[in-house]
């Protein structure tokens with residue numbers, strides 16, 4: 001936590017009050033605003049909802065000239081600009097949806113010196129015509145929103161962002177400021193490097209959301225689990241995220257038929273209907289919105305009491321953002337995530353059809369799965385993913401620390417059985433095969449490889465394959481097992497060998513009814 005905010009020029013506080021009606025800056029906003037006013041390159045990392053926009057909008061109003069805001073999402077520009085105009089701020093956007101006349105109007109308002117903020121997508125900004133025009137227009141600074149899009153280490157790489165590195169050359173005297181909610185150290189450094197920031201002030205906000213209680217459960221009749229959470233929060237606002245549009249329709253229909261006031265939201269619906277459903281949710285005309293990740297960007301509803309993920313999100317960044325839409329008013333709120341190994345497979349299928357950084361995408365996905373299955377404090381796991389330390393021993397606000405997760409009785413013995421099997425398989429096999437050997441599968445692949453001759457063959461027949469797979473995930477998340485390469489083969493880490501010797505204890509959860517039943521049907 002910040003001890004006390006440094007002084008920010010009083011003009012900034014006055015602007016904040018005059019245009020937005022806010023009394024004071026939030027943590028890190030003052031520092032971030034000061035960096036812009038000092039014309040020092042900067043990178044501000046604040047979680048979603050932390051208030052990044054104010055960090056560049058306020059200085060834009062304090063400084064002479066035009067602030068240029070780069071934003072990747074054309075669909076959000078209009079909302080942002082409308083919101084600014086409502087506050088009495090001269091703001092505009094230029095994009096492909098506008099008529100020639102609209103664009104001429106914007107150009108005129110720049111020439112006349114009235115315009116304070118201009119929103120654009122990178123590809124438009126980087127057109128030689130735009131660059132030339134802006135060179136003669138007196139740019140106060142550049143604000144790069146969603147700056148992680150420049151890094152292919154990140155979860156949302158956009159090649160058109162790469163060109164932004166020319167800004168420092170094209171506008172040598174103008175500062176560039178970057179804003180993102182993605183703080184992992186690698187991405188952070190990459191952003192500064194890719195943008196060519198000079199002696200940048202790097203400001204990283206607090207990623208912990210202490211008022212959120214996290215629960216991450218293996219699926220066990222998904223829809224019933226969703227219903228359970230929704231029923232716990234009768235009459236309260238909640239968001240249910242699903243991976244696919246089909247799932248959105250299915251979940252929304254089930255909720256509705258159970259008397260819940262719920263509406264669907266996804267990109268496959270026609271615009272009018274989608275907007276109407278969003279408005280109904282925001283205006284408290286319905287309690288629950290069932291949505292794909294398309295929902296939520298730029299939406300600002302403070303009293304969302306719970307967020308359910310009916311399927312696992314594709315990265316911890318996405319999870320932080322989506323779950324972070326709960327409890328923006330600071331009141332206690334619940335975030336429940338349902339996950340299965342099948343979700344992992346579903347995402348990999350979706351990702352293999354997407355262009356660009358598949359390897360980075362899969363790494364982010366695996367990190368998400370490890371978080372779910374890892375059985376370590378959720379608050380700690382999330383903030384440490386974002387490169388921050390978590391000082392408290394128990395958060396008292398997650399299923400792990402609240403001890404809602406039942407632990408297996410002899411974790412050392414279970415761990416040792418699994419690890420000795422992995423040792424015997426000699427780094428050449430993945431989790432599925434390892435589990436088959438341990439349950440004593442009679443599949444021909446096992447017998448052909450003569451793995452039925454191994455001393456660990458059938459050693460865990462009683463526990464079943466689903467439970468073994470779960471424990472392997474947990475041993476991976478806790479660093480006892482390495483899972484590497486294209487085939488995700490398993491091998492022991494140093495602490496894995498310590499576990500074999502009985503020097504350390506893993507944290508393994510009890511096999512639930514779901515893992516049992518899957519085991520018996522897996523045969």
Ligand code: ADP
Pocket residue numbers: 022023024025026029046047048049050051052053054300
């Ligand atoms: P981000 O871009 O980081 O997700 P936003 O800029 O959209 O966050 O801000 C989230 C919400 O917080 C907005 O409703 C914004 O008006 C509000 N907000 C930002 N700064 C302040 C402040 N200093 N005081 C009160 N509300 C603020």
